[in-house]
Amino acid sequence: MKSRILISLALLYTSLVSYAETKNLDIVLISLFLAALIYFLPFFTSRRAG
Numbered sequence: 001m002k003s004r005i006l007i008s009l010a011l012l013y014t015s016l017v018s019y020a021e022t023k024n025l026d027i028v029l030i031s032l033f034l035a036a037l038i039y040f041l042p043f044f045t046s047r048r049a050g
Helices: 002-022 027-047
Strands: none
Touching: 002 027
16 A cells, blocks of 8 residues: 555656656656556455455
């Protein structure tokens, strides 16, 4: 649980830093999507399994 939150925060931080350097929104959107996927994926899989 904690590792998922840390990975998501790391992705968000990376996206913010890369946006500050490149002003490229594509990187931010991809990172946000990945962070949401990593954060919510076990929630969906546990629902299906249960």
